Structure formats: structure tokens, C-alpha cells
Amino acid sequence: MRRSVALVLALLAAPSFAQEPKKDTKNAYPPIPVVDLKRKEPVEYGKDIEPIFEKKCLVCHSGTELSGKYDMGTHEKVLKGGKRGAAVVPGKSAESNLFLLCSRQKLPMMPPKGDEPLTSQELSLIKLWIDEGAKAPTTMKVKEKIVVNLPAALVKPVRALAVSPDGKAIAASRGNQINVFALKITPADKKGGPEKKEWEYAKSFFDPQLKTPDGKPAKAAHISLVESMAFSPDGKTLATGSFQELTLWDVEKGEPKQRITGFVDRVCAIGFSADGKKFVTGGGAPTEDGEIKIFDTATGKLIWEIKAGHSDTVFGVAFSPDGLLLATCGADKFVKVFEMPHAGLGWPFPPGPKAPRFAKSFEGHTHHVMGIGWTPDGKKIASCGADNFVKVWDYEKGEKIRDMQGHQKQVTSLFFVGKSTQFVTGSGDASVRMWNADNGGNVRSFPGAADFVYVVSASTDGTVVASGCEDGVVRVYNGTNGTLMKAALPPDAEPKKK
Template sequence: MNSDNTARKLDSSVANFGLRFGVASRSAVPRSATNWRQFVAVAFAVSAVFSLQATSRADEEKPITPAEVKLGRPVDFAKDIAPILQANCVACHNKGKTEGDLNLEGTETILKGSSSGEIVVPGKPDESYLYNVAARKEESFMPPYPNQVQAKKLTPEQLGLLRQWIIEGAKAGESATSAANMQWQPINNDLTAIYAVDTDPFGRFVAAGRAGTVSIYDLLVKDNVTSLVDPALVEKKSPSQMAHLDYVHSMAFHPNGQMLATSGFQVVKLWERDTSDVTVQVALPSTTSAMVTSSDGTLAAVQQADGVIRVIDLATNQVVNELSGHAADTATLLGIHGPEQQWVSVAIADTVKLLNRSDNAIAAASEPLGSKAVDAAFIAAGNKLVVLQEDGSLRPLALDAEKKTLAAAEPLKSDKGAIKQLRLAEPMLMCRVEGNAVELRKTDTLQPAVIIQSGTPNVSSAISPNAERVATVSPDGVAELWNAKDGKLLATLNTDLSAQRTLAARTADKAVRDARVAVVKGQVTEDEKRVTEQKESLKKAEEEIKKTTEAVAEPKKKLDEAVAKTAEARKALEAKKDDEALKKALEAAEKAETAAKEALAKAEGDVESATKSKTLSEQAIKRAEAKVAERKTLLVAGEAEAKAATDAHAAATEEAKKTVASQLVAFVANELVATVDSSGTTRLWNAADGAATDLLSGSLPEAAQPVNVAGAAKALVMQQADGKVARINAFPQWKLAKVLGPQGDGKPSAFVDRVLTLAFSPDGALLAAGGGEASRSGELTLWNVADGKLVRTFEDAHSDTVYGLDFSADGKYLASAAADKFVKVFDIASGEHVRSYEGHTHHVMDVSWKGDGTTLASAGADNAIKVWNAETGEQTRTITTYSKPVTSLDFIGMEDEFISCSGDKRVFRHRAANGGAVREFKGCPDYVYCSATTADGSLVAAGCEDGILRVWNGKDGKELATFAPATK
């Protein structure tokens, strides 16, 4: 036995006599000699045990003199006192572990006192038990010596602060422990592990959190990466420009895909994809009559009413060059060309000139061509400018830079008709021909290689920068997407994205409601079956009662006869007491009577048993009928919800049948084609298959409708009928919209500690946030997304930190997973706790609902996935695929399958019904902290220790993309 253990045991013995070591109170000293001798004996034993530690114990027990406090301000609890208590007292006196029923974590609980009474008397430190035991003036000394938590006695300076705080009234103070009051340090750049990840509902964006940064990746245009930045952190010159000061622990996309919630220490931030200001007017001094863009999309040139051609840097919307003397009635703007886009081409009468955009000097000029040029494209490989003339022919002009000439070759015509438009995308020159044709000519020979023949005339056309796609628009507004390699139609671009997404949401909601009705119908059938079974049991019990009641008569008759015979035999024996035969006759009669009694008792017992069975059956019928009634009430409500969902789905279906019209078309990237309508509304389409991907609303009046658009670097530049020019950003920025938690300088956050998990309600109106103080509390709150206000706090939701949250698909319930080893479900409308699910032997890291609401699955740090009957709380299956903690889990919509990941480097798709692994998503070389999937399971993403975000095709497990952390 070590000396510390011995000391503790002997201290306990002394305590049994009502004494404390050191200076005992007079009333605590035993009065009898016997008790005193016992005390001395115990004290002697203790003294012997501590012979090697006597000096240190004596030092520990010496009273402490408080140092004078010279702060120049009042003592602040959070700043001055809380750190002292945290280091030396809170380990044994906290919410989760309240020795002596005492919690020293805050002023409220300190002033509340312990089970023995108050411990602080405001203004009177010498009457305050907390001060006296800390000063070693009164037992039991605190912190005690020795102890198992490495707590140390207070220094004179610390004791002085405690004393002064009590003198000043033991106030909470204005300064609270919050993120705003902390001295934050930069997070090491090498710490790039991904702790949070989510996919947007439509499978285009994936967000990942590394340290305090958040990156949003565009799976359609993979080089489009957005890093979220909180302007307040930039303004305050925080350690680095980032989304959060602390690690990003959780994130969740809003159901509309236009908002992302992220969390850190005591804060949740809501970021919105700002589509309201994607169109920016270019500040120009005059109205525009013509507009062209460079082939790389970096510059635009406009010809204006004041006779000046102005070159605009599309990255900044600033005019960078002005070329005067080019009035629209004498000169026609053709294009911007050259290796560094250094030339502007213009047509004057039937000649063509290349002008240096830097000084307006003539770089080269052609002889008269016989027809005016109206469009141009420069083919660098052949050092030639190809111009489109008014007569619909092409005219190659060979550039001789030294001679400053443009030598004309013979004109080229199309056998399909007059050429009306040129667009260059090496190695193809797209020529829109009057009528239905678009020719793709090789830039080296200028001969047609592919001919696209649409069903209607084309008024606008465009070719992708990589020359793989062509888009056209007909006079009636029908836009079409074509494969440039073979001229085949890929898609008609007329889907109303808004209506399509509404339909998808209504379809999902209808599926949820229909599934719920089917489940409840099944439950009603089962409950009615139980009623029938119980009624059968009641019928049998009644029959048994009748049968057993009737059966009582015979043994009762026999008992009566036996009693009479016994009496007769006894009477006969009394007359002849020594008659052996009569003795035997009496003995036989008594034996027969006993047997008759037993037979009657059995018969009556059978009646009692049958009666009890009848009572139990009647009770069971009442319970079953009540359950049927309850289920039917739910069914009626569910059917009403299903009917409303069906009606909404039908309306959405009709709305989705409507098509949208386009006026102009252009490519903003190889992967994205843009169409613009008369209001300036821009729609983006996936160039691979023509799927609608984005909608950027416009509101231009008829007088300002677009007359020309051209693709720029990830943008469109638009010429309007009113002579204005605007730039449309095809990739709207994500901006900070709201901050939840902080309540102002000096005030505590609504969140007590780190926020570890987030979840939006299915309708997007509510945001649930979970976290808490480790080993002390499990915090669960509900927020209104529209105004950012706290809706509800679920008091004492868990006894330890909340790690996972998920709303049921109908939005009525919230499931939570926590470090206290529980999964719980709460009612959203009332906030009431509905049910607990117990079975994990370690922290529960995540939880997810199956779409029909019948099943929950949870991920545990005990390396297990557990599947639960959501209604009964019964555990239906344990899945033990993983060898390390299961860190994340998501059901796939209405399917009976879910995605999960683990610290053992693996990501799986499992089937809940049998626990089987459907598919593994390979590639993570280290601990996987988080995973996410789209509602249809088409995409799976995961983040691990190496900081690389991996995205797979959810259907076949093939890796689609990897995104490494940004280089510092």
C-alpha cells in the first residue's frame, strides 16, 4: 500500500470521529477519555505514515497571508477569479461532479452555496467559508493535500484577488468568458485536417473546414474555389484572414443550397451565396453602340457615341485604354486580338485596321476589300486575321507586322448561306450561317469540319473555349446544346430551374408523407390484429370461466359427501374408541375428505385463473383499442398531410412543364453555358449534358434589354439596348449574412463552448446547434434562420457534449447524439424529450434518420454503428465493420442505406436492414473525421487527417475529385 492511499484511509478514520486534521473546532473534540485515546491512537498512526512527508504537509497547512491587490480596477470574476478556481477547484466542484453539492464554475452557483449552506458572504471574506478554507484558516483546507488532480494551494496573490472580489460584493462582473475577450493565436498552417464537410442538396458544391478556414469547391468548375472570409476578422487584423478564429467543427448547407452554416467556439455563422448583385454596371462616359471581347475573356472593347473605343479590364470593370476618333458612322469595331490582346481591329469603309490599344497607332492595315467587314477573329497559329464581310463571306488577311500590312486572300463562302457571326475557339472557327446551320471550320484550312443543322434558324450562337460544345438560340427563344465533335444535339436548354427544384422538393416531401402513411397504415393493421387476438383470448377466457365454474359443482358435491362420511366415521369411533376397524374407517374418510378439498381448491383455482385471464384480456383490449384509436388519429393527420403534399406535387409538376425562353447565349467556362433572356436573367447550364445548374435573376426594363452578350473569365459581359454595359458574375460570392451566439462586447455568448454539430430543418426555417462543455453539459439550441434569433434551448438535453444532430424528414422531430452515450429524440413543436436510445458504450458521434421516420442509425466511438427502431427505442442491429471510432453517418434519403466513415481510414455505404457493406469508398490514407452525401446518394465526400477532400461517385465508388488544402 502506498503512503498516499494509507493517508487517505487514515484521514477517513479521523473523519469518522468528527475531526479534521490541523486545528479542529472545539465542538468536534471527543469528550470521553476513551474516545480521546482512540483519537490519539489514530493521530499517532497518521503521524507515522506521514513521517516522510511531514515537512511538506506542514507547509501545505500553514495559513496563507493574502497579498495586497493593486489592479487599478474592480476584480472581475471571469478574468481574475474563474481561472484560479478552474485550475484548483473546479475539477471536483462542477456541474457534473459536485462534491459536497458544491459547484464553483460560476458566480450564480458559488452564491447558491453547498449542501451545508452558503460559502461566500458578499463583502465579508472573513465570514466566507470559501475564503477561509483557501487561506488555510478553517478546515477542511482546500484544495486538500494530497489530491489526485494536481490542484495546488492558492498563492498569496491569488488569495488576495479572491479576498478583494468578496470585499467588492462577489459580483459576476461585466467581462465574460467569450471568444471576443480571448487573446487568439494563429493556428499552425500545418494543421490542415478536415473536421467538417458537407455537400449542397444539388451536388454542385462541397464545403470543407480546415483549422479556421472554410473552402467551398465547385464540382462543375473545379478551379472555382471560394474561401470564406469574415470581414470582422479582417478589420480587427486577426491572426489570419479566415472564417473562424477557432477550428471549424461543423457545417451544414441550407436545403435551398444558397446558404452554409459553420460553427466554431461559441459561434455559428451563416453565409449566403449573394445572387442579388451579380450584375454590375460598368461606369462609362458615353453610350455604347458595339461591343466585343478578347478570346481569353479578360478584356472587352466598346464603341461609344462620343467616337471613343474604350477597352475594359473585366476583372476590375475599369477602362484601361481609350482610342479616340472612331465614330460609329465611319468605323466598325471588330475585335480585340493578339498574343497579349494588344490590338483592336476596326473596319473603315471596306478596309481593316489593327490598332495598338495602348496608343491608338496603326499596327497594320489592309487594302480595300470590296465589302465592309463586320466581325473578325485572329488565328495566332497562322498569323492571320479572318474577317466576316457584309456579303456573308470570310476573308483571311495575312499579317506582316514589319510591313504593317494585312494581305487579303480570296474570299470563302458557305454553301449553306451567308455567314452572320464568327467565334474563335482553337482549333475551330465557329461560323453561324444565315438560316439553320452552324459551321465549325478548322483554323488551319478554314474548311468546314463539322456542320450543325438545327431545326430552326439561329439568331445567336457560341462555342466553348475548348471547342467541344456549341450552343444556339432560335428566334422563338429555344436554346440548344450541341456536341462540336459530331454535330449532334445533346440537350434543349429550356428547363425552369426554379420550378425543377421546387418539383424535386415536392417529390421528396410527397415520398416522405406517403411513406409515413404506409407505415402508420401497417401499424394500424398490426394493432387491429392485436385487438382481434386479445378478443379471441377474452372469448377463450370466458369459455374457460364457464367451463371451470361448472366443473366446481362436482368436487364440491364430493367434498360435501366426504365431510359427511368423515363425521359419520368419527361418530362411530366415539362410540367404540378401541375398535381398530373404525379407526381405519375414520382415517380413510379423512384422507378422502382431504383429497376432496384439494380437488375443490384446484377447481376453484381454475376459476380464479380463468377470471384473471379474462381481466388481463379486457385490459389488453382496452390498451390495444386505445393504440388503434391513437394510430388512426395519426393516420388521419398523416393522410391529410399526404393529400396536401400530393396536391403541391401536382401543382409543381404542372409548373415544371413550362419552359423558359432565351435571347442570347455564351460560354462562361468550358463547363458552363449561359443563356440570357430579355430581362437580363441569366441561366447557367452544365455543358456536359445540358442540365440546368444556376439561376441569376435580372430585372431589366424593355428599353434596356440585352442586345449582345459575350463570355468573359467566369462572367458575362452584356451590352444593353439603352447603351449601357454590364458585367454579370457567373459565380456569385459567398458572404457572411448572420452571426449567431455573440451578444456584444463584454457579454457572454449564447453558446457556452464550442458548437460541434449543426442541422437545418427540412424547410430551412430552423437551425439546430449542439455542443456544450466537455464532461459538464450537453447544449442543444434551436434558431430562427430568417432573423437569427434563439427559438428554444432544450434544457438538460444531455449530460455531456452533443456531437450529432438530424431532423426527421417531416421536420417534426430532432435526433441528437452525445458524449453521454445516449441518442435522444425531441419534439420540435413542444421541445419535449420523446425517447432515449441506450446501448453505445462510448461517445455517440453522429445520428441520422431514415427518410420514412421508422429508423435511426447512430455512429459510436465504441467502433459500432447501431440501428434503432425509432418508435420503440429498441436496438435492431449492431454493425461492427470498423476497427476505430465511427465519426460520421448519413442516411440516403428514403433508402435503407447510409454513408459512414471511421478513424480506421475507411468510408462505407451500409444497408441498415442486414448491416451489410454495399460499397467502400477508397483513398483515405489516414483518420477520417467526417463524411457527407447528397439526398440521392449520387455523391459522397469525406475529409481526413491529410487535409485532402475526396469526392466519389456514390453509385459506383469511383473517385471524382480531390481537393488539397491551399498552399500557404
């Protein structure tokens, strides 16, 4: 049913819905019967009709997915119809193509063979709604409030991780906790012993004001799992995202500076501009419009929100090196770029029409696009996806340059190494790789992961590479030769010594 309206409108041969299509005796199906609903109250669009459309139509008829140019995202657009004309004649279901095709009284039927048809109850509600005048919703749709609690004790994945720009610290989630590991350097001794570099647990971040739904101290960084993380370019601020919230931390003090709420779902991605003055978040509820928000780093205030940029959850965000462009990617399989207001306008940008605007989109991934980044010259974009591919795009030409294969499962994360054309990726196949965006070459691999890799990061100079796994372990590598330096765990997770 999800693609049924698209097929119907694409195959209509004339602009009038009244024209009878030719019969197809080879695919004849009996009409779906309507039933007497015995309702005393009128049909209400928001309560009775919209849920049917959401369940069976909106995947292909809302946001950027508009098969047959028919948008069913709002009441007004349902009535307006698609490229073939109006689909609903208020008060006359017998003349409304939406009803006739759904009921299989006209061909091509909706949904087509192989898809689940409307039930008699659903069809009868649509018929009655049309006959009553196809009235607009009389009540505002209220989303069910989701209350999250602490994750189970055994749920400790490292879904978010960030290497500090100077390569001397690594912040990593472990479930809803945030741990910091620091590089300890022991100078060469007088006897000629070599300098030693070791990674050690340093501290954990806790929000003392954080409480569970029943009012108890959470003793954690977030209530739900930490989904995203990024250091500011100066390394002094760490931004961490979770379900419906984001926290800005003072790295030196290990204390929260500001907690930002108001997100519709998970904050799946965070990216700072090169000058550190602003940061962007990506997220959104599954199958709904993706959420893209841009904030002022100093104040934590929302500056811009890009509405309906993606038709599904946004998993990756990245400012171009000059800060004038914003690349995003998501579950709708698209890579998109938005133009930021020109730098000459100053910061913060003035209010009004000078807001981020859509520039280009890149289509080629066949599954969720999970990560994204720019080459230092701002001319190329690299993306990775759940289709197991890494792709490189020419921004100016709007074309794909190459596909890069090597991972055997979904590529979950992508991170560019400083101002180089090299970037690191992690995959569900438990592998971590470094690539060259200029020639597509696999620079090196980083072995040792024992489970699904969620996230990768690297220092600005590329000497430190780190990955986060489903097994809760942070693996720290020498970025120049790929050797494993440390499989890091917080003290309470270290194996007990016998």
C-alpha cells in the same frame, strides 16, 4: 480533485456535516497546513475562489454531471450543498465540511488517494473566504477575449464537407477556404461511346468583407478553420460554421448572404429541418455547457437557444424527419433528444413558454459522441463516437438496439442517405463505411483515404458519397459500388505537372 467532492458527499453517512466519520488508520494522511496569506483586501469569490473550483471540481459538479447531487456551478449552489446538506457554514470554516475534508481534518479526505490535493495556498483562500462570510461575487466574471488569425499555410484539413441534395455538387473546406466541385456529364457520342461522369473544380467561396484582426483582406471564407457545413434541402443555401461565426451562402452566386456571430466558440455542427425553414447549430467551449441554437433560415434570426443541454461541447445535431424532435450529442458522452414546439403552433413559433424542452437521454458511449442522425420513420437514432463504436437506439423505448463495430479508431462523422435506413460513417482509421440501421450490417466500404477522415456526406439518392481528410483531399465515390471517382483538389493544390 475533480471527483473528490462527489466521493466525499456520497460517503457521508448522516445528513449533518457535523458528524465525525470513523477514522481510517490504513489511509491516514497528514492534514494540509494553512498559511497566513497576509491579505489586505477581502477574498473575492469570482477572482479567488471560483477558479479553484473550475480547475478541480466542476468536471463532476456542474451541468448534467452532479455527483452527490452537489452543483458547484454558482456561488448559491456551492453554499446550498448536496444531498447531505450544506457544505459551507458562512463565517465558520471549522464547521464547514468543504474546508475540513479538503484540509484532510476529516475522513473521507478530499481528494482521495491518487488525486492531486489542494495546495496550502488554495486551501487557505477557501478558509479565509468562508471565515469572511463566504460572500457572493462582487464583480462579473469576464472571459478573456480570443482573437484568431489566419491558419498557417500548411494547415489544410477538410473538416467540413457537404454533397448537394441532387448529387451534382460538393462543397468542401480546405483550412479556412471553401471549394465547390461540380459533376460534369458528357453525353454518349454518336459512335456508341458511353456517357461520362467526371468531377471538376467549379469555384471557391470568398467573403469580400472578411478582414484579419489587423484589418487586411482575408481572401477566404472564414478567418479560422471551417468546422461544419450543410446544404439546405433545396440546395440553394450553404451554411458554414467556424470559430464564433456562421455564414449563409447563395450557392448559385457563390456569395455570402448573411454572416451570423455571437457563438461562444466553434460551430461544430449544422443541421437543417426537412422543410428547410430552420437550422440548428451545435458547439460550445470545451468543458463548458454545450451550445445549441436554432435559427430561422429566411432571416438568420435566432429563434431558440437550448441552455445547458449538454455539459460539454456539442458535436452533432439532427432534426427528426417530421421536425418535432431534435437529437444532439457531445463530449459529455450523451445522446439527447429535445421536443420542438408542435407544428400546429406555426412558424415562426410564438414566444413564451412553448420552447424546446428536454425529452430523453441515451447513455452508453464511453467517449465523445461525434455524430448523430435519424432513420426516415423517426423511430431510431444512430450515433457514432470517439470510443470507435456506432450505436443504434430505439427512441420510443429509450433503449440501445445494437452496437456496430468495424472502425479501429474514433468514428468522427455520420450521415444518413436520403430517406433510407442506410448511413455513412468516417473514421480516424482512414476508412469510410456504409451501414444499415435496421440490421446493423456493413453495406460496403469506400477505400482510398490516406489519412484521418473528419467528415462524410452523401447525395439524397445515395449515388454519390464523399469524404474529407486531414491531407486536404476530397474523395468522391460511386455510392452504389464503392469505387473512387475522384480525389479532388482545388487548382492551386494540384500537383505540378512535369
